[in-house]
Amino acid sequence: MRPTLHPLPKLALCLIWIGASVLVFDLRFQLLTWALAALLLWRGARVPLWKLLALSVPFALFGFGFLITSLLFNAESGFAVQMAREQGAVQPDVSPGLVLFFRTLACGMVSALFALTTDPGQLVRALMTHLRLPAPFGFALMQAMHLVPDLGRELQTLRMARAIQQGRPLRRLPRPTELMALTIPLLAFAIRRAGRAAIAMEAKGLRPGHPRSQMHSLPLRTTDLILFGLGLAVLAAVLLLLRQG
Amino acid sequence: MPDPLHGEGVAIRYPFAATDAVGPLSLHIARGERVLLLGPSGCGKSTLLHSLTGLIPQAIPAERRGTLRLFGQEVQTRSPADWADRVAILFQDADQTLAGFTVADELAFALENRSLPPDLIAARVTQAIGRAGLAPDWATRRIATLSGGQKQRVALAAVLAQDADLVIADEPTASLAPAAAQMMADLLLAPGQTILIVDHRLGPILHHIDRVIVLGANGQVLVSGPPAEVFAQQGDRLTQMGIWTPxxxxxxxxxxxxxxxxxxxxxxxxxxxxxxxxxxLAPLLLPRPVPPGPEVVRLQDAACAPPFGPTVLRGISIALRGGEVLGLLGPNGAGKSTLATCLSGLLPPREGVRTGPAGAIAFQNPESHFRADTALAELTAAGVAPDKAAGVLAEWGLSQVAQQHPFTLSIGQKRRLALALLTATDRWPLLILDEPTSGLDHAGAETIARHIRRLAAKGTALVVITHDADFALSVCDRVALLAEGAIQADGPAPGILRGSALLHRFGLAPAEAAPLLDWMDRP
Structure with missing residues (x-):
């Protein structure tokens, strides 16, 4: 999978691979999926290894929950593990918790592969062009992407204003009580900003249900379909080899 | 051929309001006419602009009376979105109203909404990028990575790409450095363009303007005519009413x-x-000197960075004494706000040393300071004794809004309330004001200037971050020029604010009063 693959086949392929990871209860498959996604990010998308490791941390923490539950509370957590075990033969015969742990890591790395190699703007445009996502929804998604950094900046300003009022330096990380107190002002900021953006978009001619052209609609090329097919073929081959081995 | 804009008896009233926000008034704009709309803060200029394509009442609830025609057609016969094929609007808060994900997306947005052919859109986008003076590689830049001033330039380029018959612009130069503001004014107000513009910064635009319409505090037309005539005949009256005049x-x-x-x-x-x-001329142009007190704050070889961000300023050495007012000027994105957080002690420098007590910042958006339900409650929450709070409000001219929610005040009132909160307790020996006059009318700016000098006379050390060289000249004893990650100049305000070579190098402009400073220093 290369970074220039059309976002939609890439999305479909990633979802199919994540689906396979959920259904196939095999440690080797999870490890292979994780390694393949990490390799594509490292060598193909030039993502530094430290960043890949950092990205894995939240998924690893989540996966540790399964691992610890499985190891320490095997009897109590039997139902979920048994359900997973019954989906397929556990190969090799390892702790189901370990499989669940690496499943989390594998799904996380495939998600990261999609997120880090996809231009969000192109994805939204592709959804509007090929899957008929209504333009107001598409541009609302783009606004949401603009809003995230703006909310971050507003949060910092509000935190600084609070620090001034309380006569203390700015803490590096806010305390939970501080975050709670800032929720309403941030929400008010987000609502006001969204309202202004909606008015501006209307003033620039955006109308629900009205046809609109696109300056750069991303076409689905033959190479995109070939790469999509190749990805599916690799998945099928891996599953076949695991079943035979 | 009908006029692009013609209104008779136009009046707008917001829900539950006892009086009209603007009007009744009549206005018309002829083809190719460039009209400046002036008036004191809160007189309804933005409200009027919003009504011209029907955003009021169709998107913003309010009642509009009178008749309003665009190109001979009743405004309400089409939706605001339909009017986008003939009317382009440049909003006041351009940085919050961009729709696209990249610069090219934004420039193409209005044209795509009109279903124009992709090739034509691409050509218009390329042309607009060139006209707005943006580098070609800007097309693929993400909007979220741009500074506020850069976003404003993109918003301008989008208006140019729209190639509309009528442009409506609400304070398009408000947050731009002087060179960028002048370029924006030259492009928007090019001969042949039909435009209605609201702007408080008259310097960059006035020589392009064919006619000025001045609204009074009641939202009705006070005077209309060519700028030279209006300001010659009514200048005194307009200045007294707190309206910006040249x-x-x-x-x-x-x-x-x-x-x-x-x-x-x-x-x-x-x-x-x-x-x-x-x-x-000194009393007209320069602040009355205050004997400097002891040093309040010093940064020595400091490296400053925004929270979680990379270091943007290095080798910063600057000191400030009590009673001294330092103007901080620099192009958009120079790191002025970052230096402010470092100077105030809110964030420690990444390298170097800061000495002195903590200071306070009055942020550009005064709403960041508010947390109570009324202006009076804000003061008591800030530590002002209840029996003294009313007096503080009176001192800042806010008595009549004591029981109002801070978010419902005008921008000038909000700025004054934020400053009142920071200065009421004498808690801060150092006060930093970030763009204190942005969006204010002349009366509002005069009030802020008066309070700055009053605080300086009491021994407070002040830093004023501003793009307005003439405001800096009128209140600052000293000016520091921040650009390219370092302080490029630091010295008496009159000397730096007429050093045109240095200022031009960093996209700034000398004070308009520079020729008078030269006259004062004549042999």
Whole structure:
């Protein structure tokens, strides 16, 4: 999978691979999926290894929950593990918790592969062009992407204003009580900003249900379909080899 | 051929309001006419602009009366979105109203909404990028990575790409450095363009304007005519009403009060031939000096960075004494706000040393300071004794809004309330004001200037971050020029604010009053 693959086949392929990871209860498959996604990010998308490791941390923490539950509370957590075990033969015969742990890591790395190699703007445009996502929804998604950094900046300003009022330096990380107190002002900021953006978009001619052209609609090329097919073929081959081995 | 804009008896009233926000008034704009709409803060200028394509009442609830026609057609017969094929609107808060994900997306947005052919859109986008002076590689830049000033330039480029028959612009130069503001004004107000513009910064735009319409505080037309005529005949009255007038007009009136008659002029340099050698310009242009107190704060070889961000300023050494007012000028994105957080002690420098007590910042958006339900409650929450809070409000001219929610105040009132909160307890020996006059009318800016000098006289050390060189000249003892990650100049305000070579190098402009400073220093 290369970074220039059309976002939609890439999305479909990633979802199919994540689906396979959920259904196939095999440690080797999870490890292979994780390694393949990490390799594509490292060598193909030039993502530094430290960043890949950092990205894995939240998924690893989540996966540790399964691992610890499985190891320490095997009897109590039997139902979920048994359900997973019954989906397929556990190969090799390892702790189901370990499989669940690496499943989390594998799904996380495939998600990261999609997120880090996809231009969000192109994805939204592709959804509007090929899957008929209504333009107001598409541009609302783009606004949401603009809003995230703006909310971050507003949060910092509000935190600084609070620090001034309380006569203390700015803490590096806010305390939970501080975050709670800032929720309403941030929400008010987000609502006001969204309202202004909606008015501006209307003033620039955006109308629900009205046809609109696109300056750069991303076409689905033959190479995109070939790469999509190749990805599916690799998945099928891996599953076949695991079943035979 | 019908006029692009024609309104008769237009009045707008917001829900539950007892009076009209603007009007009733009549206005028309002829093809190719460039009209400046002036008026005091809160007189309804933005409300009027929003009504012109029907955003009021269709998107913003309010009642509009009277008749309003665009190109001979009743406004309400089409939706605001439909009017986008003939009318382009440049909003006041351009940075919050961009729709696209990349710069090219934004420039193409309005054209795509009109279903124009992709090739035509691409050509218009390329052309607009060139006209707006943006580098070609800007097309693929993400909007979220741009600074506020850069976003404003993109918003301008989007208006140029729209190639509309009528442009409506609400304070398009408000947050731009002088060079960018002048470029924006030159493009928007090019001959042949039909435009209705609201702007408080008259310097970059006035020589392009064909007609000025001035609204009074009640939202009705006070006077309308060519700028030279309006300011010559009504300049005194408009200034007294707190409306921005050209600096030359204000100086002419001030000189008249000194008994020095000067005929009506709109350029400061035109005043020079009429000045007698004995004229004393210092009280008109410069702040009254305050004896400097002991040093309040010092940064030594400091490296400063925003929270979680990379270091943007290095080798910063600057000190400030009590009673001193330092102007901090620099192009958009120079790191002025980052230096402010470092100077105030809110964030420690990444390298180097900061000495001195903590200071406070009055943020550009005054709403960041508010957390109570009324203006009065804000003061008591800030530690002001309840029996003294009313007096503080009176001192800042806010008595009549004591029981109002802070978010419902006008921008000038919000700025004054934020400053009142920070200064009411004498808690802060150092105060940093970030763009304190942005969006204010002349009366509002004068009030802020008066309070800055009052605080300086009490021994407070102040830093004023501003793009307005003439405001800096009128309140600052010293000016520091911040650019390219370092302090490029630091010295007495009159010296730096007329050093045109240095200022031009960093996209800034000398004070409009520079010729008068030269006159004062003549042998």
């Amino acid at each position: 600096l030359a007009t204000r100086l002419r009136l001030a000189l008249a009060r000194q008994g020095i008659p000067v005929p009506p002029v709109t350029a400061v340099s035109d005043i020079l031939p009429h000045l007698p050698p004995s004229a004393d």
